[in-house]
Amino acid sequence: MTCGLFIMKVWVTGKVMKSADKKRDPEISIPMRTLSNANYNKKKRIIEMGDKAATRNFFDLNKSKNFMQTMLIASACKKLIDEEKTSSIRGLYYLTKHSIKGTNEKTFNDQKESDPIIEDVEVALEALREQLHVFADSRGSIAGNLTITSRGDEIDLRRMGAGGMSIPGIVEPDVFTFKKCDAKFILHVEKGTVWARFNEDRFWEKHNCILTHGSGQPPRGVRRLLHRMHNELNLPLYCLLDNDPWGYYIYSVIKQGSINLAFESKRMAVPDAKFIGVRSKDFEEFGLSDDVKIAIDNKDIKRAKQILAYPWFKGKKDWEKEIAAMLQHGFKMEVEALLTNGISFVTEEFVPQKLKQRNKWLD
Amino acid sequence: MTCGLFIMKVWVTGKVMKSADKKRDPEISIPMRTLSNANYNKKKRIIEMGDKAATRNFFDLNKSKNFMQTMLIASACKKLIDEEKTSSIRGLYYLTKHSIKGTNEKTFNDQKESDPIIEDVEVALEALREQLHVFADSRGSIAGNLTITSRGDEIDLRRMGAGGMSIPGIVEPDVFTFKKCDAKFILHVEKGTVWARFNEDRFWEKHNCILTHGSGQPPRGVRRLLHRMHNELNLPLYCLLDNDPWGYYIYSVIKQGSINLAFESKRMAVPDAKFIGVRSKDFEEFGLSDDVKIAIDNKDIKRAKQILAYPWFKGKKDWEKEIAAMLQHGFKMEVEALLTNGISFVTEEFVPQKLKQRNKWLD
Secondary structure, three states: OOHHHHHHHHHHHHHHHHHHHOOOOOEEEEEOOOHHHEEEEOOOOEEEEOOOEEEEEOOOOOOHHHHHHHHHHHHHHHHHHHOOOOEEHHHHHHHHOOEOOOOOOEOOOOHHHHHHHHHHHHHHHOOOHHHHOEEOOOOOEEEEOEEEEEOOEEEEOOOOOOOOEEOOOOOOOOOEEEEEEOOOEEEEEOOHHHHHHHHHOOHHHHOOEEEEEOOOOOOHHHHHHHHHHHHHOOOOEEEEOOEOHHHHHHHHHHHHOOOOOHHHHHHHOOOOOEEOOOOOOHHHHOOOOHHHOEEOOHHHHHHHHHHHHOOOOOOOHHHHHHHHHHHHHOEEEOHHHHHHHOOOHHHHHHHHHHHHOHHHOEO | OOHHHHHHHHHHHHHHHHHHHOOOOOEEEEEOOOHHHEEEEOOOOEEEEOOOEEEEEOOOOOOHHHHHHHHHHHHHHHHHHHOOOOEEHHHHHHHHOOEOOOOOOEOOOOHHHHHHHHHHHHHHHOOOHHHHOEEOOOOOEEEEOEEEEEOOEEEEOOOOOOOOEEOOOOOOOOOEEEEEEOOOEEEEEOOHHHHHHHHHOOHHHHOOEEEEEOOOOOOHHHHHHHHHHHHHOOOOEEEEOOEOHHHHHHHHHHHHOOOOOHHHHHHHOOOOOEEOOOOOOHHHHOOOOHHHOEEOOHHHHHHHHHHHHOOOOOOOHHHHHHHHHHHHHOEEEOHHHHHHHOOOHHHHHHHHHHHHOHHHOEO
């Protein structure tokens, strides 16, 4: 029996069934996934979910639809686990959508209704959706000094050609394991096109590391893999991101987790991750020209101020200075901007320098 | 010397240099990439570029900036080829952007200016940008009964675990070659989540095929790879796409090429590709419920009518009927809709049935 199935059985048997058996109103308790119930744990340095929870009762007219939807999603997950199959969140919507007998009422009208219920089931069970055999869309690639096994296939990530291995949506230990690892660190870059430059220059071989990207904001599979490699293989994680609010935000999510999905931080966040991306002062330090400047707009300014106000950025002098410098400059810069100094400047000069100078890392 | 470099030298030496040497106004001729210069070749069944061309002269005030931009992009491509490196189109923008000495004038103000010039250079040289070492963003994965080599690494696509291999942006024969192939056909599916279902059910093993997806509209690397596998490995290509205008359009681009990039059809289009996606009549034939219906809106209707008017759809009775049926139904369906008949219905019933019944293929 997989771990997911075990959790599922305990939950359903323990809570819902017992109340039903005793002819009491069946109820489930769902921790609240609101901003007011997401707290930054300063000691663990991750965003955590608080204790607030809401109860859903079957015999409450306002809540019975929600109660039934929750049971429906939970039972579909159980079926997936029983059959040893996985599904996307869109797939789960179709798997559970039907008309309720004798009515015109649908279990779900669209995916916007089923997605939050999946999250409800995750938090209620304290399980990742991936443990319940449900995955989000997969994006991102990996190559480097590591051998893994995925669904029984042993894959040498040192021999993955120009494209790398697509990082699957589910990388839980029962289907994805680490074998021989010679790497000393992980370099995570923001975009696939930048990843291609590093892979083509065989950066991972020269610097003995693992190279990943997540096509922008990394999806759950990529974040979970970064977390597992960092913790199980003891590899430091360095993030090469843009000098803009979007880059800061990606870093924030990789490092501390997201407010939305605070309950999963402990299995996804990497609080020790370091930012070695483009910094405002790099404009002068690396002698970049005006050509690399992208003017910031009101949206950027608003976003930057929001990020500054996050409790996990607030009070960090380096980050406060960094974001203030970007706002004062009035422009942002992409990693690709370094191309103006040469095709392989980023792999041969910029990142090697950053890696050597610990005092230049943003934390 | 690579093929791209050879073409580049012949062009520059032959046309631009000769006129300059003779102290005549240097000029280049760029085939026009307009709708009026894109024709459907009924015999070859692909969209082709016509003969119309525009001339760019250096000593013409209206054209000299364009002339110089073209030379700049061409020379950056030559540098990439010389250095045996590749770049994204965004990278090429940064590589070529600079202020013109003694002025405030930039060579390019943003990427919207450099992208069309890259296409100009492609058509002028009759080369794919990939041959000039420039790639678009890469998306999409592959697994199946095939071994390939990519940049010197031999990769067995039968042992790629849950994620598959990321299809690189450049799959030209000098860096990407085919080795042992046992597959009898290619199944191309629209989305990564559907691909994951087929891969998990080991469809490619059971049915002896190659499995690809392109994350929606497949990027150039995926289309080029489909073209090469179809032609060099003699494999029929079947496309599993949604029953909606977007699905029809994806099919149209895979099969005939796109109007925008008519000049590349001969190296990207697969006129023999077959549509084995969801059809309007499948709603009844496979006993689907109302739950799968997604109401079409005015945009869908407009798009469907545009597609019907394409010369390569026009007059094809099967397609005319198919699109009319969708419009009459008033709803569209995704491949995921088949999940309402069971998690693996699509891999165990739907596609195997479609593959057997040649008369159900749309061509």
